[in-house]
Amino acid sequence: MTAAPQPGAAGFLARYQGLKDHLPGARLPWLAALRADAAAHVAARGFPTRRVEAWKYTDLSPVAQAGFAEPLTAVAGALTLPKPRCAVRAVFVDGRFRADLSALDGLAYRAASVAQHLNALEGMLGALAPLSEHPMTALNTLMFEDGLLLDVPAGVDAGHLELLSIAVDPGRPFAFHPRHVIRLGAGARLTLLESAIGGSAQYLHNPVFEIDLAEGAVLTHGRAQQEGEGAFHLSMIHARIAAEARYDTMAVSAGARLTRMEIHAALTGPKASCHMNSAQLAAGRAVVDTTTALDHAAPDCASRQTCKTVLAGQARGVFQGKILVRREAQKTDGYQMNQALLLSEDAEMDSKPQLEIYADDVKCSHGATIGALDADSLFYLRSRGVPADQARSMLVQAFLHEAFEGLEDDVLREALTAAVDGWWVRHGTAS
Numbered sequence: 228m229t230a231a232p233q234p235g236a237a238g239f240l241a242r243y244q245g246l247k248d249h250l251p252g253a254r255l256p257w258l259a260a261l262r263a264d265a266a267a268h269v270a271a272r273g274f275p276t277r278r279v280e281a282w283k284y285t286d287l288s289p290v291a292q293a294g295f296a297e298p299l300t301a302v303a304g305a306l307t308l309p310k311p312r313c314a315v316r317a318v319f320v321d322g323r324f325r326a327d328l329s330a331l332d333g334l335a336y337r338a339a340s341v342a343q344h345l346n347a348l349e350g351m352l353g354a355l356a357p358l359s360e361h362p363m364t365a366l367n368t369l370m371f372e373d374g375l376l377l378d379v380p381a382g383v384d385a386g387h388l389e390l391l392s393i394a395v396d397p398g399r400p401f402a403f404h405p406r407h408v409i410r411l412g413a414g415a416r417l418t419l420l421e422s423a424i425g426g427s428a429q430y431l432h433n434p435v436f437e438i439d440l441a442e443g444a445v446l447t448h449g450r451a452q453q454e455g456e457g458a459f460h461l462s463m464i465h466a467r468i469a470a471e472a473r474y475d476t477m478a479v480s481a482g483a484r485l486t487r488m489e490i491h492a493a494l495t496g497p498k499a500s501c502h503m504n505s506a507q508l509a510a511g512r513a514v515v516d517t518t519t520a521l522d523h524a525a526p527d528c529a530s531r532q533t534c535k536t537v538l539a540g541q542a543r544g545v546f547q548g549k550i551l552v553r554r555e556a557q558k559t560d561g562y563q564m565n566q567a568l569l570l571s572e573d574a575e576m577d578s579k580p581q582l583e584i585y586a587d588d589v590k591c592s593h594g595a596t597i598g599a600l601d602a603d604s605l606f607y608l609r610s611r612g613v614p615a616d617q618a619r620s621m622l623v624q625a626f627l628h629e630a631f632e633g634l635e636d637d638v639l640r641e642a643l644t645a646a647v648d649g650w651w652v653r654h655g656t657a658s
Contacts, residue, residue: 235291236273236366239402240266242297243369251342251372257349265368268358275362284545284577285487285516290459295402295431297370306393312420312638313389320393322403322432323373336385336415341374341406348376352408355437355465361491363461367404367435374406374434377419381412381441387638388417394425394432394454402431409436411444411472418447420642424482429457432483436464440472442496449639450478450488451646456513458483463491470496470525477634479643480507480515481650487516487545494521494528494556503532506630506647509542510654516545523556523586530560535630536567537623538574539654549581550593556586563593568600568626620655624648 243266252258274291275282306320308328317338318328324340331338341348358365379385392405411417423432432454440446454460460483468474480486486509492501507515515538521530536544546565567576580593600622608618627647634640 236269238294239366239370240270246297252345255345255349258345258352261353262369265358265365268362268365269369272362272365281518281547284547284579285485285514289485290431290461293400293429293431295400297372297402306395308391308393309422309424311389312642313387315387316389316391317375318391318393319373319375319405321395321401322392322405324375334385335383336379337376338388339376341376341408342372344376348408351410352406352437355439355467356435356463361463363433364435364463364465367406367433367463370402371404371406371435374408377407377409377417379411379415379417382414383412383416385415385417388419390419390421392421392423392432392434394428394430394458396426396428400429402433405434407434407436409438409446411440411446413441414443415441416445418636418639419449420639421448421450422642423452423454423460425454425458427455427457431459431461434462436462436466438464438466438474440466440468440474442469442471444469444472446474447636447639448474448476449636449643450476451642452478452480452482452486452488453646453649454482456482456484456511460486460488462487463489466490466492466501468492468494468496468499468501471498472496473500473502475502476504477631477639477643478505478517479646480505480517481646483513485514487518489518491520492522494523494525494530496525497527499525500529502530504630504634505533506535506537506627506643507544508537508627508647508650508654509544510539512541514543514545516547518545518547520549521551521561523550523552523559523561526556527558528556528560530562532563533630534565535627536565536576537570537627538567538576539570541571541573543574544576546577546595547579547581548593549583550591552582552584552586552589552591554585557588559586559589559591561589561591565595566626567595567597568623569597570600570623620651623655624651
C-alpha cells in the first residue's frame with residue numbers, strides 16, 4: 228500500500244528524497260548541487276507564514292496542510308485543447324512538455340523542453356532566482372521536471388508564441404513546478420501568450436520564469452490564468468532587463484482558489500523599461516494576490532504599473548508593489564496604481580504600494596483606491612433605460628478593460644479580454 232502524501236514542506240522534501248535520482252538532470256553535478264541547496268532552504272524555512280512580511284496578507288496554510296503528490300506518469304493520448312491563438316504553440320500537461328500537442332517546427336530560434344536541454348543550461352538556470360529570498364522558487368528548484376526553454380538570437384523577431392499549461396485531474400491532490408527559461412539576445416523581439424487552465428481538482432501549479440533580456444530586446448508577455456476552483460496558483464517571474472530593453476507584461480487572474488502572481492524585475496542598464504498591467508478577479512472565498520518588486524538599478528529607466536481588482540462574495544484581494552530606486556538610478560520615472568472595486572460588503576482588499584528612493588533626480592508616484600460601483604454612473608445608465616444588471620456589467624467591464632487600453636497586440640488583447648468576460652459571465656450575476 229502506498230503511504231498517503233505528507234503535508235507541507237516535509238511532504239515535498241520526502242518526495243524529493245524518493246525521486247531525486249529519477250528527476251531530469253539527476254546525473255548533472257551542477258544541477259544536483261542546485262537542488263541540494265534548494266532542499267536546504269526548504270528544510271530551513273518551510274512554507275512562508277503570515278508572520279513573514281512579504282506574505283502578511285496571503286495565507287498559505289491551505290497549501291501547507293494539503294498532501295500533494297507529483298504526477299508520476301505522463302498523461303498519454305489525445306486531450307481536448309482550446310483553439311490555438313498562435314501558429315507557434317508549446318503545450319505542457321501537468322507540467323510536462325507534450326511534443327505531440329505542440330507546434331514548434333521550423334523556427335528561427337530555439338523553443339524546446341527544458342528537461343531535454345539541461346546540459347546547455349549550466350550557469351543559466353538559477354542565475355536570476357535567488358533561493359534564499361524566495362521560498363516558492365526554492366520549492367520549484369527542488370521539484371521541477373520540465374519547462375519551456377526559449378532562446379532567441381540577437382536581432383531576431385520571433386513573432387508570437389503560445390505557452391499553454393493544462394492540469395488533468397488524476398483523482399488525487401497533485402503538484403507540478405514548471406521552470407521556464409527565456410533569453411532574448413540584443414535587439415530580439417518576442418510576444419508570448421501564457422495560458423493556464425484546469426478542472427476542479429485540488430492541485431498546486433508553481434511555475435517559475437527566469438527572463439533575461441539583452442540590450443534593446445523587447446518581450447511582450449500576456450498571461451491568462453483561468454484554472455479551476457480547487458487550484459492553487461503560485462507563480463514567480465525573475466526578470467533582468469538590460470539597457471534600452473523592455474519587458475511588458477499584462478496579466479489576468481480569473482480562476483483558482485488561491486492565486487499569487489509575483490514579479491521581481493531589475494532594470495540594469497540605462498533607458499530600460501518595464502510595464503506591468505493586471506486585472507485580478509475573485510468571487511466566493513477565493514484569494515488573489517499581485518506582488519511586485521521593481522529594482523531601478525540604472526539611470527534613465529521607466530516603469531509603469533496598474534493593477535485592477537474586482538472582488539465579489541467573500542473574496543480577498545492583495546496588492547503589494549515596491550519600487551526601489553538605487554542611488555545611481557538618476558532620472559528614474561516610476562508610476563504605480565492599484566484600484567479595487569468591491570461588489571460585496573464582505574469582500575476585502577489589502578493594498579500596500581511602496582517607494583524606496585535613494586536618488587535625488589527622480590519622478591515617482593503611487594496610489595491606491597478602493598470602493599464600490601459609482602452610484603452616479605449607475606444612476607446615469609439606469610435613467611437612460613439600461614437594466615440594473617446590464618448597467619453593473621457595463622461599469623465593471625469598463626473598469627477592467629482599462630487595464631489593457633494601451634495594448635496594441637490584437638492576439639493578446641483578445642485573449643485577455645476573453646478571460647475577463649468569461650469570469651464575469653460565471654460570477655457577475657451572482658455578485
